[in-house]
Amino acid sequence: MHDFYQHIYEQQLAVLEMPSNKKICGWATKILDVLFPERNSGEMKSVDDVKLAFEQFELELEQLLSKSKACGNCNHAQIAHQFFERIPALYELMCWDADALMDGDPAAQNKREVVRTYPGFFAICIFRMANELHRLGVPLIPRILTEHAHSKTGIDIHPGATIGHHLHIDHGTGLVIGETCTIGNYVKLYQGVTLGALSVDKVFSNVKRHPTIEDHVIIYSGATILGGETRIGHHSVIGGNVWLTSSVEPYTTVYHQATAKFIDSKPII
Numbered sequence: 001m002h003d004f005y006q007h008i009y010e011q012q013l014a015v016l017e018m019p020s021n022k023k024i025c026g027w028a029t030k031i032l033d034v035l036f037p038e039r040n041s042g043e044m045k046s047v048d049d050v051k052l053a054f055e056q057f058e059l060e061l062e063q064l065l066s067k068s069k070a071c072g073n074c075n076h077a078q079i080a081h082q083f084f085e086r087i088p089a090l091y092e093l094m095c096w097d098a099d100a101l102m103d104g105d106p107a108a109q110n111k112r113e114v115v116r117t118y119p120g121f122f123a124i125c126i127f128r129m130a131n132e133l134h135r136l137g138v139p140l141i142p143r144i145l146t147e148h149a150h151s152k153t154g155i156d157i158h159p160g161a162t163i164g165h166h167l168h169i170d171h172g173t174g175l176v177i178g179e180t181c182t183i184g185n186y187v188k189l190y191q192g193v194t195l196g197a198l199s200v201d202k203v204f205s206n207v208k209r210h211p212t213i214e215d216h217v218i219i220y221s222g223a224t225i226l227g228g229e230t231r232i233g234h235h236s237v238i239g240g241n242v243w244l245t246s247s248v249e250p251y252t253t254v255y256h257q258a259t260a261k262f263i264d265s266k267p268i269i
Ligand SMILES: CC(=O)OC[C@H](N)C(=O)O
Pocket: 176, 177, 178, 179, 195, 196, 197, 198, 199, 200, 209, 210
């Protein structure tokens, strides 16, 4: 047993120090609470309060980065500053995502409902922030953020994915968007959609493995679209449960041939 305890102890020594997931996700959630007061009830009493809050968030990001040994070679202050310079643009994208849900879901009554209750809205907001950190070269933290959203919503978006504006994710449970996926503007995705890789061999780590979805595409529930060379042309509609590993031209409708059998179940008298 001694060798086992020794091994576990050595693992502990080798572990890189990192702020807790709770701290990292708490930081992101606080930003969303200020950007979208509909999530709580507005707590800012003046413009200065808002300014102070963002200055505090920037400081907190700098601290999170400086306490992450995995980010040892990063310029913490510069990354934190660059991230917050991008916040107005990220906010605009998030607002457009909320608009896409409002405009695209007949069940959505108002923005408050979308912001406060839609899992798709929460997941895309967290993705927008994680993606920015990923672009700035921050290791691990982007993944911690999107996995937090995944655990809360069932929506799994890799922070490395490239996603345009007005993304509409309705319901969303079981949705998977892979790392090298490219999604255009005004795309609608439903629950259980997989935008995945055709092969999960490790040699494909740095290769585009996930599909490209062009503008104005709708992909209904349970559809699986695989492969880095697979391109769904703009304005196409991919029906529920479709399995696709090849490209489709713009304006194409693809649907799954139903194989359900109807059995006469009249009661026997
Ligand atoms: C979404 C997906 O294809 O996942 C499989 C694997 N994690 C990969 O990124 O290739």
